[in-house]
Amino acid sequence: MKSQIKELLKHNFSSLAFYYRFLGFSIIWMLSMSLLVGLLDGLGLAMFVPLLQLVSGDNRKINPEMIGNLRFLIDGLNSFGLELNLIVVLSVIAFFFTLKGIAKWLEQFLRVVYNQKLIRNARLQLLRNLTNLNYSFFINHSSGRLQNAMTGEVWRLAQGFYSYSAMFQNLILLITYLALAFFANPTFAIMVMLGGGLTNFLFRMFYKKTKQLSLCLVSEQNSLQSLVIQFVANFKYLKATNRTKNYSKHLRDKIIEVELTNRKIGEIDSLSAGFREPLLIYILIVVICIQAYFLKGNIGSVIVSLLFLYRGLSSVVLLQSSYNRFLSFHGSIENYDKLNNELKKGVQQFSDNEIQDIRNxxxxxxxxxxxxxxxxxxxxxxxxxxxxxxxxxxxxxxxxxxxxxxxxxxxxxxxxxxxxxxxxxxxxxxxxxxxxxxxxxxxxxxxxxxxxxxxxxxxxxxxxxxxxxxxxxxxxxxxxxxxxxxxxxxxxxxxxxxxxxxxxxxxxxxxxxxxxxxxxxxxxxxxxxxxxxxxxxxxxxxxxxxxxxxxxxxxxxxxxxxxxxxxxxxxxxxxxxxxxxxxxxxxxx
Missing domain, CATH: 3.40.50.300 (P-loop containing nucleotide triphosphate hydrolases)
Known part of the structure; x- marks a missing residue:
């Protein structure tokens, strides 16, 4: 288990380092927005318990203990001399969720901007290396692989970044919700965390298979690009000799091969997505029963903690789904890095002594x-x-x-x-x-x-x-x-x-x-x-x-x-x- 965790960390940080090369500290700004979204969402959710007390209680008086350690929210409002009535509580909820909406908009906007920045920088890096490439080195490389890297693979890098950033954003949200849940009711939160952690081991086989298929997909797409290039370049000959159908059959087989690999990746993603949420709900039900019937805990703090954990549950589902999608693009990262390093080795070095003409x-x-x-x-x-x-x-x-x-x-x-x-x-x-x-x-x-x-x-x-x-x-x-x-x-x-x-x-x-x-x-x-x-x-x-x-x-x-x-x-x-x-x-x- 220790070696697996080490391998997982090594894998994640190497991918983070890859994207950091192109985006720098821009990634930190985007992740900071995710943290802010989680905090504002959590604070807004916490105010729903006082709201329930106001609309269902006979004396309409709020008990701060009902939200556990988050009672500082109510204490803070009282310190400003605000009487906690229905209008105040609703206004506070609206305030937090309005700020959350602004932060969410900024987070998504930054994602789009940085995604396009990644595509631009990745293509420009390949273009610089290709422009300065030694001719002898160039003729020994597949034109299909080079074209696929510049177009298809860079697009898949961007899709991978979208999934990778979504994974990190959901991880930050999950940590935020778990921290708030722990703050509200530590015992309840710890039990749910342990149960949720166990489910991750069940999905390891999905992750492993997706990564293998991703590497196969890169190889198949390189071959497909090469065949398409040759089909266009040699179309006149193929048409004149009536061999377009023969070549098209060969090309069709490769297209179907790529489709089948993509379908397998999609099947694994669908399977893991279908089982993930029900499994986590079962864990929540078991823990709630333990808390209510055996530990006799404060049901108010359990409800607050449950709200955070349910939000966290959504983040877990999206996190695992994003991670599995990211693995489907991981082969493109390896292929891009490998090709880029090869191109760097093939870059020809020249003297700085420029000539203006050939005189003699x-x-x-x-x-x-x-x-x-x-x-x-x-x-x-x-x-x-x-x-x-x-x-x-x-x-x-x-x-x-x-x-x-x-x-x-x-x-x-x-x-x-x-x-x-x-x-x-x-x-x-x-x-x-x-x-x-x-x-x-x-x-x-x-x-x-x-x-x-x-x-x-x-x-x-x-x-x-x-x-x-x-x-x-x-x-x-x-x-x-x-x-x-x-x-x-x-x-x-x-x-x-x-x-x-x-x-x-x-x-x-x-x-x-x-x-x-x-x-x-x-x-x-x-x-x-x-x-x-x-x-x-x-x-x-x-x-x-x-x-x-x-x-x-x-x-x-x-x-x-x-x-x-x-x-x-x-x-x-x-x-x-x-x-x-x-x-x-x-x-x-």
């Missing part, structure tokens, strides 16, 4: 990279100067994308050094370097928002920014298309640019990078998904940009690289310079 070159000096002991690049020496257009070819899996990731500072080399204008990338603030880089992938990054926001990344539509926007879309040769739209730059693009052609999406991607005011443009198979004519147009656009930028263009088709400054082939971990003049048509797959 990016140079690889004997750069090597391996993944799981498999060598991808070995002792690569490579230089890209401002104003050069560099082409890179190679078979799938040869290391072309790894080369791009190294240039972009997404991953760090296992050996050698990367230098930016002669300074090692290790000694540079990498985000400031990445500010000068544009990156266009095979699948263009399109956001479900207006064209202006897609290009400017939600910059304010000031005159200067509009001019800059127009300049970028002109250079990307998509100005005429935007100008032909009904809402022009305010036209909203569908999900993943579903209402745009492949070439239009790529031109928007180019415009976005040009708006950013970059020095270095990376293109990773940026035209491979386009038809031949569109590929030529996009390549021509890229050729026009080379005088202002350093450009690295990865492709599997050597024909796309005619007129490039240099062409390199990635093969067997090496980077080999090739001649690109009078090349024969050749593709790598």
């Amino acid at each position: 070159s990016v140079v690889f000096e004997n750069v090597s990279f391996a993944y799981n002991d498999k060598v991808i690049l070995s002792n690569v020496n490579f230089r890209v100067n401002k104003g050069e257009l560099i082409g890179v070819i190679g078979e799938s899996g040869s290391g072309k994308t790894t080369l791009i990731n190294l240039i972009a500072g997404l991953i760090r080399p296992g050996g050698g050094d990367i230098k930016i204008d002669g300074a090692s990338l290790v000694d540079i603030n990498v985000p400031s370097y990445q500010n000068r880089i544009g990156y266009i992938t095979q699948e263009p990054i399109i956001f479900e928002d207006s064209i202006f926001n897609n290009v400017t990344f939600w910059d304010t539509p000031s005159k200067a920014n509009l001019d800059r926007f127009c300049n970028a879309v002109r250079k990307a040769h998509i100005f005429d298309f935007i100008d032909s739209l009904p809402l022009k730059e305010h036209e909203v693009i569908g999900l993943n640019g579903a209402n745009l052609s492949g070439g239009q999406k790529q031109r928007l991607s180019i415009a976005r990078e040009l708006y950013k005011n970059i020095d270095f443009l990376l293109l990773d198979e940026a035209t491979s998904a386009l038809d031949q004519e569109t590929q030529k147009q996009i390549t021509k656009t890229i050729m026009e940009l080379k005088k202002d930028l350093a450009i690295v263009y990865i492709t599997h088709n050597l024909d796309h690289l005619k007129g490039f400054s240099k062409v390199f082939e990635v093969a067997n971990g090496n980077l080999i310079e090739k001649s690109n003049t009078n090349s024969s048509s050749h593709s790598y797959f």
Whole structure:
């Protein structure tokens, strides 16, 4: 029993510490209101015994002893020269319950405010860690788990806090009512407390099972979020191959699995709620009988104590119910804490030495990279100067994308050094370097928002920014298309640019990078998904940009690289310079 109590205290205080991280002393204010609600309610209830005496007694004279040790209330009123008649007693009751109503309103208001504060702070903490997360760390984590943590799990944290705060509030009310009951009739109160304490052991199995189901629910919801993300991301393929029904069946099974776990948690909560109050009423009946027939106690003080204990009984019911509901959300606390700690470990540290631009070159000096002991690049020496257009070819899996990731500072080399204008990338603030880089992938990054926001990344539509926007879309040769739209730059693009052609999406991607005011443009198979004519147009656009930028263009088709400054082939971990003049048509797959 001792170890169980210790484990219970450890569990409760760890949860309190978790919420304290986000809310600080705000929790104390909320709990103080609960204490005030209990005290005012108790004082108001105590005045009902004098009220009963007034309406039922023959001499209408109040006996202070009838409310036991709480007779100080009557003594206090007498000291102010107030005659205890019906109007005075009713006025005192109304006064206490009016104050209680105000305190209750403030308590509930603070709960709502702090609940929203918890959601905001929990999401912002995840967002900060995710924003500064090492790319290598990110790709090894489930996207479903990350999304579920930011949305579903944070919501469950808030629901857990609502139940946890309700549990503490009812605990404070219970302690307040028990203290008042004890003050009115100590013997009666002690017997009821002992009986009530015994019932808690009967509900331990409910608590244990709920906690286990909560952990299962978190895992199932992570899987569900991941499946939903993949369903949306791959919808075009699933629809084109008539596999939406197959995938939907898999998704439906997971939805039903989550529903069944939630239902089990609800069944346990309902079962414990149904048996809890009758059991406590039985205890009250037994104790009243003992007090009346065996101990011959003062029935007036028993009634006052009973009023407090009945209030306490309601608090016990709500406390146990809140605790069981809290346990159903406890798995989310563990999952959030675990993920947040993992993200903290993956936060990349950078030098404070920021750069304003890339003036001359990016140079690889004997750069090597391996993944799981498999060598991808070995002792690569490579230089890209401002104003050069560099082409890179190679078979799938040869290391072309790894080369791009190294240039972009997404991953760090296992050996050698990367230098930016002669300074090692290790000694540079990498985000400031990445500010000068544009990156266009095979699948263009399109956001479900207006064209202006897609290009400017939600910059304010000031005159200067509009001019800059127009300049970028002109250079990307998509100005005429935007100008032909009904809402022009305010036209909203569908999900993943579903209402745009492949070439239009790529031109928007180019415009976005040009708006950013970059020095270095990376293109990773940026035209491979386009038809031949569109590929030529996009390549021509890229050729026009080379005088202002350093450009690295990865492709599997050597024909796309005619007129490039240099062409390199990635093969067997090496980077080999090739001649690109009078090349024969050749593709790598």
